Each structure stands twice: as structure tokens, then as C-alpha cells.
Amino acid sequence: MTKTGSTSGEFDIIRQAFAPLASAMPGALDLLDDAALLDVPAGEQLVLTKDALVAGVHFLETDAPDLVARKLLRTNLSDLAAMGAAPAGYLLATAWSPDCDDAWIQRFADGLRQDQEEFGIALLGGDTVKTPGPKTFTLTALGRVPRGTALRRGGATAGETVYVSGTIGDGFLGLMSLTGKLPAGAVSKTDAEYLEGRYHLPRPRLALGQRLRNVASACLDVSDGLVADLGHLSEVSGVGINLYLDQVPLSDAARPLTEADPALVARLVTGGDDYELAFTAPADLAGEIEAISSELNLSITAVGTVVEGAGVRGFDKSGAEVVFDRAGWTHF
């Protein structure tokens, strides 16, 4: 019988693929100890977050290993961004499926190395197991904020403006493109590649999150869908949100699709995989938000208003309320 999958042992994988990713982090102890050590500078707080990626649920079985690894890191960095934190390190748990051979594992590690360099972060430790089920990867990201300055979901008050960074719906459309669900010829090859790139590689808005400390009254990142996530923000803040669908920023690749099918907008704001920041700020800070947008060379768009009440209500250009079939992604 030929052996499939990894021919290396658990500790060979840790030594060869993962220890090099921890070398810049003295507290990782070269992944030779039972746990890592981390100092927290006085006057700062640690910010801790964990998100998992499961094959067939969060990524496609056919996705390249380096892209899966980078999406795993980036979705977690997006949660640090949402809290206004600067990345400090991460822990990684990998459950390899039987078909993961040494090359697959090494390409996964190579993807992490690439993004470690991009985001100035390194590995602190983790766990390596095999599973008879789908590949499952879990990452715990650690970040730092000056004590008491973390952005929270709970500070929005009536009268404030709701903003979103970047563009919404690209990741959802990228998944549609990758799974052959866009009408034939609906997007150019370049646009399809852009949208698929947005699905594979979120852009955690770390600089924006940190810049919004002491500016935004509430903030979160958009993972489940803009409507669902604004719903989380509105619930914790104890307010309502009016979302104006014609103001939702769309990319040049997405716009032709919504022009051909205006009803698609309702799916873009509920599709998820955006990893943009949504936040609220008092109306008199509009100039400051514009300045931050120019400073960071990142579009920031006003998409709604905070109102008294509860829940998110969507309105179209004519002022008519749009009712969503579902607000966003849920696992249950």
C-alpha cells in the first residue's frame, strides 16, 4: 500500500515548517518548550482574538495552501484592526487532513512567512494534529493597545454617522466567480481575478483601526456581512442603524454586476468575507474622517446613520425600505 499524505513526523513538521516562523520571537523559545512567554509593556493591554478556517466552509478544497494560511492570518488580524490594536504575535493550531503531504504543509508555512513579513508579526506557538475530517486551521492573534483605548462595539449613539472602509461585496463575488456562479461573461477576466483575490486575501485594515482610537465611537470588522455585523454593533450599543444601500461603496469590478442586476446589492451587503471596518463617529468629526482617509489612502464612506431604537433597516435610493432574506452568514 502506498502511503499518502505527510511522510514527516509531527515533530519534524514543527521543526522544519513552523520553528523558522518563530525565530524572531524570543518568547517563542524556538517552539521547544510547553508554552511561550510574552511581556506586556506597562501602560498597554493585550488584545486576544481567535478565528478558525474549515475546508469547505471558509475556503475551497482547491485553494492553494499559501492562500489558505494567509487568509487565516488576515481574518484574525482583521479582528485586531477592529479593536484598534497593533499586531504582537500569534498562536496556530493545524488539523491536517489525510491528503496534506509535506509539500502542502510547507507551502502553507511559506504563506505564513510571506504575511509575517508584510504585517510584522511572528509565531509564538501552537499545536499540530491530524484529522480524518476536513482541514481545520485555528489562529489566535495577539495585539497591543494603549490601556483603555481599544475600540469597542458598544459606543454608538443616536445622531452619529456610520462609515465603512474600502468596498463591500468583492469577497462574496469572488467566491461566486470561483464556484462558477456568476453569469457567463458577466465580468472580465481582470475583474474576476480581482474579485477572487479579494476572497482569497482579505486586507486587514490595521492602520485604520489604530488611527480610529479616540475617534470612532464604536467599531467592528465585517466578516459575516455588512447588515449582520452592523446588527451586532447596534445590539451592543443599544441603538438602531439606518443603512442607505445606494451609498454602500462598490468596486469597479462589482458595479457592472449591480447595474445589470440591482437586486444583487442586497446580497452584497449580506454576503460577508469583506474584512473591512465599519464604525461610527459623531457628525462633527466628518472632516477628521476625511483627513484619515486621505492620510491612509483608503476610501472611507458614510453609509448610514445611528438612530434611537434597535436593529438595522436598509433603504434604497427612493427611500423605500429593503427587507433582507437574511442579514449575513451564520453557521447554524
Ligand SMILES: Nc1ncnc2c1ncn2[C@@H]1O[C@H](COP(=O)(O)OP(=O)(O)OP(=O)(O)O)[C@@H](O)[C@H]1O
Ligand atoms: N467558542 C467560543 N468560546 C468563547 N468565545 C467565543 C466563542 N465563539 C465566539 N466567541 C466570542 O464571541 C464574540 C463574537 O464572536 P464572533 O466570532 O462572532 O466575532 P468575529 O470574529 O468578529 O466574527 P467572525 O467569526 O465572523 O469573524 C467574540 O468576543 C468571540 O471571542
Ligand SMILES: Cc1ncc(C[n+]2csc(CCOP(=O)(O)O)c2C)c(N)n1
Ligand atoms: C467555501 C466558502 N463558502 C462560504 C463562505 C462564506 N463564509 C463562510 S464563513 C463566513 C463568515 C465568517 O466566518 P466565521 O463567522 O466562522 O468567522 C462566510 C462569509 C466562504 N468563505 N467559503
Ligand SMILES: [Mg+2]
Ligand atoms: Mg470569530
Ligand SMILES: [Mg+2]
Ligand atoms: Mg470581527
Ligand SMILES: [Mg+2]
Ligand atoms: Mg473574526
